[in-house]
Amino acid sequence: MMVSRPRKIPNLLITGTPGVGKSTICQRLADRTNYAWREVSKIAEESNCLDEYDPEYQCPFLNEDKLLDVMEVMMAKGGNIVDYHGCDFFPERWFDGVFVIRTNNTTLYDRLSARGYTGKKLEDNIQCEIFETLLEEAQSSYRPEIVQELQNDSEEQLQKNVDTIFEWIERWKEDNL
Numbered sequence: 001m002m003v004s005r006p007r008k009i010p011n012l013l014i015t016g017t018p019g020v021g022k023s024t025i026c027q028r029l030a031d032r033t034n035y036a037w038r039e040v041s042k043i044a045e046e047s048n049c050l051d052e053y054d055p056e057y058q059c060p061f062l063n064e065d066k067l068l069d070v071m072e073v074m075m076a077k078g079g080n081i082v083d084y085h086g087c088d089f090f091p092e093r094w095f096d097g098v099f100v101i102r103t104n105n106t107t108l109y110d111r112l113s114a115r116g117y118t119g120k121k122l123e124d125n126i127q128c129e130i131f132e133t134l135l136e137e138a139q140s141s142y143r144p145e146i147v148q149e150l151q152n153d154s155e156e157q158l159q160k161n162v163d164t165i166f167e168w169i170e171r172w173k174e175d176n177l
């Protein structure tokens with residue numbers, strides 16, 4: 001049996017509806033910390049964790065079990081910034097901090113339209129943000145004290161969010177020496 005040891009550096013989960021700014025935040029954080037930015041969609045694609053195409057949502061089904069096996073090794077030592085628009089299937093023990101990124105509906109609509117989303121895909125993602133689906137998913141999957149919601153509509157908020165997460169990392173390291 002694998003014995004789990006405490007991590008010296010934390011693992012973070014950055015989650016939220018597509019378009020809220022997860023990648024942008026992760027990129028800046030990774031540059032600043034040298035932690036590994038784990039784009040789950042990319043890992044799934046590169047590691048053949050995608051099953052057949054879902055015509056309704058215009059994206060492939062994710063083989064979650066296979067993906068978790070692939071990621072387990074990466075997560076062991078800490079120093080990971082995991083980026084995904086879902087969070088309830090990861091093991092709770094992987095994460096020390098969970099950040100749910102939020103964006104107001106009109107801004108999100110513009111960002112997703114600019115990305116080429118239309119029709120049901122666009123509407124479903126806007127609904128997902130309106131109904132706070134990812135926030136609820138995070139709150140029901142992780143201890144409330146490790147879940148933080150960050151509003152990310154403007155460049156000013158973007159910088160503030162990166163600072164907030166960076167400071168959280170520094171504090172976590174001090175508290176877990």
Ligand SMILES: Nc1ncnc2c1ncn2[C@@H]1O[C@H](COP(=O)(O)OP(=O)(O)O)[C@@H](O)[C@H]1O
Nearest residue numbers: 018019020021022023024111152153154155158
């Ligand atoms: N705080 C922000 N202010 C303005 N534009 C932003 C902000 N955060 C992200 N964006 C822009 O919104 C779009 C979607 O961001 P992205 O990081 O790709 O989102 P996600 O990874 O959640 O899908 C990109 O064009 C990005 O440049």
